[in-house]
Amino acid sequence: CRIQALDDIFYNAQRQGRISFYMQSTGEEATHIGSASALSPSDLVFAQYREVGVLLWRGFTVQEAADQCFSNEADRGKGRQMPVHYGSQQYNFQTISSPLATQMPQAVGAAYSLKLSGSNSLVVCYFGEGAASEGDFHAALNFSATLDVPMIFFCRNNGYAISTSSSEQYRGDGIISRAAGYGMHAIRVDGNDIFAVQLATAAARQLAMENSCPVIIEAMTYRVGHHSTSDDSTRYRSTSEIKYWQENYCPVKRLRAFMQSRGWWDEQQERLLRDTERLQVLQALETAEQRNKPPMQQLFEDVYFDKPAHLIKQENQLLDHIAKYPEHYGLGEHTSPESA
Numbered sequence: 001c002r003i004q005a006l007d008d009i010f011y012n013a014q015r016q017g018r019i020s021f022y023m024q025s026t027g028e029e030a031t032h033i034g035s036a037s038a039l040s041p042s043d044l045v046f047a048q049y050r051e052v053g054v055l056l057w058r059g060f061t062v063q064e065a066a067d068q069c070f071s072n073e074a075d076r077g078k079g080r081q082m083p084v085h086y087g088s089q090q091y092n093f094q095t096i097s098s099p100l101a102t103q104m105p106q107a108v109g110a111a112y113s114l115k116l117s118g119s120n121s122l123v124v125c126y127f128g129e130g131a132a133s134e135g136d137f138h139a140a141l142n143f144s145a146t147l148d149v150p151m152i153f154f155c156r157n158n159g160y161a162i163s164t165s166s167s168e169q170y171r172g173d174g175i176i177s178r179a180a181g182y183g184m185h186a187i188r189v190d191g192n193d194i195f196a197v198q199l200a201t202a203a204a205r206q207l208a209m210e211n212s213c214p215v216i217i218e219a220m221t222y223r224v225g226h227h228s229t230s231d232d233s234t235r236y237r238s239t240s241e242i243k244y245w246q247e248n249y250c251p252v253k254r255l256r257a258f259m260q261s262r263g264w265w266d267e268q269q270e271r272l273l274r275d276t277e278r279l280q281v282l283q284a285l286e287t288a289e290q291r292n293k294p295p296m297q298q299l300f301e302d303v304y305f306d307k308p309a310h311l312i313k314q315e316n317q318l319l320d321h322i323a324k325y326p327e328h329y330g331l332g333e334h335t336s337p338e339s340a
Contacts, residue, residue: 003029003053004252005277006062007225009285010069014083014229018289019069021083025050027192027224030251031156033057034197035124035217038205042121044114045093046107048100049084050156050223051126058091062281066288073335078302079294101131104140104153108214111149115212122150122208129218130161132175144214145182152204153216156191158223163236176218184214191219192251222249292335296322 007024014022025032032053039045045054052065064076068086071079077087077095087095094110097103107125114121131137132155144151155175159166172178179186185207189200197219204215222245226233233242259265300307300315307315322329 001252001273001277002056002062002281003032005274005281006052006065009278009281010066010083011225011229013069013285018285019083021229022069023049023084023228024225025052027222027245027250028156028158029053030194030197030255031154031191031219031221034194035154035201035219038198038201039124040121040205042092042119043205044107044110044121044123045091046103046110046123046125047086047093047096048103048127048131048156049096049098050128052084052086054126055086055088055091055093058088058093060086060088060091060093061284063284063287064088066281066284067291070288070291071293072288072291073294074288074291075294078298080299101127101134101136101140103127104131104134104136105143107151108140108144108147108149111144111151111214112147115147115149120209122152122205124152124154126154126156128161129155129157129166129175130164130169132178133161133169141178141182141184141214141216145184148212149214150208150212151214152201152208153214154201155216155218156221157218158191158221160223160227160233160237162227162231163233165237174218174220176216179216184216186216186218188218188220191221192249192254194251194255221251224250293333295335295337297337 003025007026010019010022011024013019028050032051036054036057041058047054065086067074068077069083077085081095082098085096085098087093094103104125104127107123111123114123127137141153157166157174161169174188176186176188187200187204190196200217204217207213208215224242224246256265256270296318297315300311304311322331
């Protein structure tokens with residue numbers, strides 16, 4: 001419910017021009033919570049961009065998510081990333097990067113580091129089936145297999161790589177069939193069944209840790225929403241197809257039906273939970289929207305321990321330019337360096 005409330009409210013906020021961009025996770029919630037609940041908090045996550053539920057499960061708050069989407073002074077990324085490009089050192093969640101599949105070879109390197117250090121943790125790398133068409137996918141799988149690193153490649157096969165359907169994306173049997181070519185273990189799971197995802201992830205984690213090897217999970221699911229707020233998915237798929245998946249395979253509805261059949265949930269609890277989550281998200285949005293932007297000087301921090309001459313020059317040029325044309329830069333919206 002929290003993921004759905006966040007998605008609904010922030011999608012509409014983007015449509016109102018209050019944030020610049022947003023990506024929903026509707027229809028894929030079970031892949032988030034099912035996998036996250038089977039991992040250790042110390043496991044390092046390299047996500048793509050549709051895994052906010054993993055981060056929320058670990059303790060990331062709705063307010064932190066809202067601050068990131070508004071790129072304000074409370075944003076842990078200091079306003080340097082697009083909305084939904086979350087990251088948290090506290091929760092072992094690497095900052096999301098826009099270019100497709102770049103996180104995959106990076107994740108292998110991190111897993112190799114954990115192996116050399118004798119850590120009891122592993123790396124989990126999330127990606128969509130579309131990313132499996134990138135060269136980084138193949139390099140990552142080959143490196144992970146030959147280096148025998150403890151990690152899980154978690155593929156969300158949601159049927160579409162933006163506007164390209166899986167039937168046009170590849171001719172083989174999904175993504176799992178590629179594992180054999182790299183000598184890797186793999187498992188395919190119903191990605192809309194939260195319990196199946198949890199069991200598959202737990203088994204994959206045990207196998208990866210005990211044998212110091214990579215494992216692929218292919219979770220078969222469906223992207224109900226548009227690819228992003230820059231996309232209109234009704235141009236390449238029918239509304240009847242979307243409605244069919246919503247009515248018959250929604251992972252949240254499936255879990256709710258299961259809980260109701262056991263007497264663990266009812267309509268009153270459902271309404272109360274959804275109203276509570278929606279109110280919390282709205283409050284977080286309003287708080288985030290009212291906060292100032294980070295100081296502009298922070299654009300030049302955190303890359304080098306000591307700023308090199310060329311970076312100092314660039315910073316001075318920017319500040320001189322802004323001082324000359326202040327009316328174009330909304331300086332009142334930014335926190336001053338002294339109070340940051």
